[in-house]
Amino acid sequence: MAAPEVHHLFHAPIADHSFSADRNTVAVARDTSVEIYKRVANSFKLKDELKGHDKTVTSVDIAPNSGHRNALVWEPTAQGYKPTLVLLRINRAATFARWSPNETKFAVGSGDRLIAICYFEQENDWWVSKHLKKPIRSTVTTVAWHPNSVLLAAGSTDAHARVFSAFIKGVDSKPEPTAWGERLPFNTVCGEFMNNSAGWIHSVAFSPSGNALAYAAHDSSITVVYPSAPEQPPRAVITVNTHLLPFMSLIWNGEDEIIAAGYDCEAFRFRGGEDGWQLTGAVEAKGRPDQDADQREESALQMFRQMDLRGKVKDDTQLKTVHQNTITHLRPYETSGGYLTKFSSSGVDGRIVIWTL
Amino acid sequence: MSIIREHTQATLTDIWRTIDIDALTEDSSVNFPVSTLVPPTVREVTEPEARQVATQVRQLLRGGDAEGALRLALENPVYATPTGHELAREVHMQTVVEVLQGIKASEMNGVLKSIYASPGGSECLDVLMKYLYKGMASAGSGSAPKTPTRVTPQPTGIPSQFAPRPGANPESVGAAMSVLLSWHEKVVEVAGLGCIGRVMTDFRRV
Numbered sequence: 001m002a003a004p005e006v007h008h009l010f011h012a013p014i015a016d017h018s019f020s021a022d023r024n025t026v027a028v029a030r031d032t033s034v035e036i037y038k039r040v041a042n043s044f045k046l047k048d049e050l051k052g053h054d055k056t057v058t059s060v061d062i063a064p065n066s067g068h069r070n071a072l073v074w075e076p077t078a079q080g081y082k083p084t085l086v087l088l089r090i091n092r093a094a095t096f097a098r099w100s101p102n103e104t105k106f107a108v109g110s111g112d113r114l115i116a117i118c119y120f121e122q123e124n125d126w127w128v129s130k131h132l133k134k135p136i137r138s139t140v141t142t143v144a145w146h147p148n149s150v151l152l153a154a155g156s157t158d159a160h161a162r163v164f165s166a167f168i169k170g171v172d173s174k175p176e177p178t179a180w181g182e183r184l185p186f187n188t189v190c191g192e193f194m195n196n197s198a199g200w201i202h203s204v205a206f207s208p209s210g211n212a213l214a215y216a217a218h219d220s221s222i223t224v225v226y227p228s229a230p231e232q233p234p235r236a237v238i239t240v241n242t243h244l245l246p247f248m249s250l251i252w253n254g255e256d257e258i259i260a261a262g263y264d265c266e267a268f269r270f271r272g273g274e275d276g277w278q279l280t281g282a283v284e285a286k287g288r289p290d291q292d293a294d295q296r297e298e299s300a301l302q303m304f305r306q307m308d309l310r311g312k313v314k315d316d317t318q319l320k321t322v323h324q325n326t327i328t329h330l331r332p333y334e335t336s337g338g339y340l341t342k343f344s345s346s347g348v349d350g351r352i353v354i355w356t357l
Numbered sequence: 358m359s360i361i362r363e364h365t366q367a368t369l370t371d372i373w374r375t376i377d378i379d380a381l382t383e384d385s386s387v388n389f390p391v392s393t394l395v396p397p398t399v400r401e402v403t404e405p406e407a408r409q410v411a412t413q414v415r416q417l418l419r420g421g422d423a424e425g426a427l428r429l430a431l432e433n434p435v436y437a438t439p440t441g442h443e444l445a446r447e448v449h450m451q452t453v454v455e456v457l458q459g460i461k462a463s464e465m466n467g468v469l470k471s472i473y474a475s476p477g478g479s480e481c482l483d484v485l486m487k488y489l490y491k492g493m494a495s496a497g498s499g500s501a502p503k504t505p506t507r508v509t510p511q512p513t514g515i516p517s518q519f520a521p522r523p524g525a526n527p528e529s530v531g532a533a534m535s536v537l538l539s540w541h542e543k544v545v546e547v548a549g550l551g552c553i554g555r556v557m558t559d560f561r562r563v
Contacts, residue, residue: 198395220554241480243548246554
């Protein structure tokens with residue numbers, strides 16, 4: 001496994017990050033602004049700062065192909081960048097924004113117990129939004145689109161992961177029927193799932209085919225749902241409780257692997273299928289070579305000096321992981337043949353890391 | 358970061374924070390029904406049922422099958438329900454504590470590992486963790502006279518009104534607490550921090 005590419009951008013938390021399609025530009029959410037970094041040789045240099053929010057920016061997403069319409073989201077209302085204003089009609093913090101795969105719509109989760117589906121209305125030359133409201137009972141923490149750009153998965157602090165239809169007449173063409181549903185008017189609830197221990201949901205993701213849904217909850221578990229047919233109970237719901245701290249973000253690698261990361265500051269792999277899922281280990285290679293080398297170089301003199309100065313044998317202020325704090329988001333970076341070859345992660349430590357699988 | 362916020366020009370004019378926006382919303386989150394967070398599989402357990410489980414557990418324990426006894430006790434937790442019987446919960450709490458005290462310190466690790474590795478084992482240890490915390494809590498407050506795990510404050514510097522009640526033997530109480538603590542240590546070793554997290558998020562209270 002090639003060594004991960006580490007970019008330490010600044011000493012402040014990164015709430016979310018998003019790469020452009022050519023992977024030469026990365027947008028990160030930092031405090032109240034969005035910073036755009038451009039790749040220069042092997043590092044990223046600050047190119048632009050998008051200001052205009054007066055509250056913390058919670059989420060950022062670049063439309064993968066057009067790359068020029070960031071949705072900046074903040075409390076207590078939200079707007080689009082460049083410089084069209086999008087009326088979200090919400091009076092609580094917007095928490096999470098994602099473009100649909102076909103880039104005609106984006107979804108914004110909010111503390112107002114609703115999801116705003118925003119789309120461009122040709123007649124009025126204006127971005128408008130429609131609300132997904134029922135039956136969300138609490139803040140929406142995360143959303144994820146189905147590959148068909150109609151179905152939307154959402155996780156909430158009411159401990160439920162739900163699948164909605166976000167079909168907008170005039171924008172979407174009628175989707176192919178899937179296992180989630182056949183007729184899908186706006187706000188159809190195609191599925192509602194909860195873990196036994198009812199941790200709130202941190203992350204949701206559809207598998208590449210869209211025929212399975214995974215979500216990570218605050219009870220340190222991930223759950224995978226395989227739907228059977230519309231209006232029927234799912235074929236299989238598999239929950240993996242782990243001995244780790246909760247996961248903040250998860251992504252699929254093909255149909256049989258999930259990568260999840262969060263408060264443990266490193267990414268973990270899960271493997272499985274309909275018959276069951278298992279935690280198979282950490283993505284980071286154990287016994288990271290560079291740190292071992294450091295330790296060997298430590299001479300006896302160094303050791304006693306450390307003991308004298310700080311009263312301890314080893315300098316243990318560093319975590320053994322690459323990220324030095326919670327990982328906030330994982331994103332696919334490079335795929336080939338339906339499988340990930342690289343993915344990126346951003347953390348509270350201000351680092352963006354590109355991992356090679 | 359300090360909890361005390363710095364007063365800047367921006368925060369001083371944060372009057373909007375005092376607006377009660379819930380007042381304008383009909384079904385606001387203030388009325389969030391927590392009962393929706395309890396899975397429908399939670400069943401009400403009556404006191405005789407709890408006593409029946411206790412008898413079975415004791416039989417296993419007497420027969421020397423400590424692991425089987427612990428497993429049986431953890432597979433039949435008595436959760437708090439709106440109409441549930443407090444007494445059933447008390448009875449089961451006592452059953453669990455009895456099993457815990459009946460297992461030798463040297464056997465703890467083996468028992469926990471084999472339970473954790475079996476199907477549904479992670480769930481069992483989550484339940485065990487809940488009982489450990491409940492045991493420690495009721496020990497501290499002394500509000501649960503039925504549990505033998507009451508602990509008393511340290512003798513130094515405690516005003517007389519907090520002194521142990523007559524009859525309570527501080528040494529035996531301390532011993533009970535140390536049993537719970539050593540179990541806690543072992544459970545974290547086997548089931549990890551995720552187990553503690555699940556106890557905190559779970560709405561199924563024992």
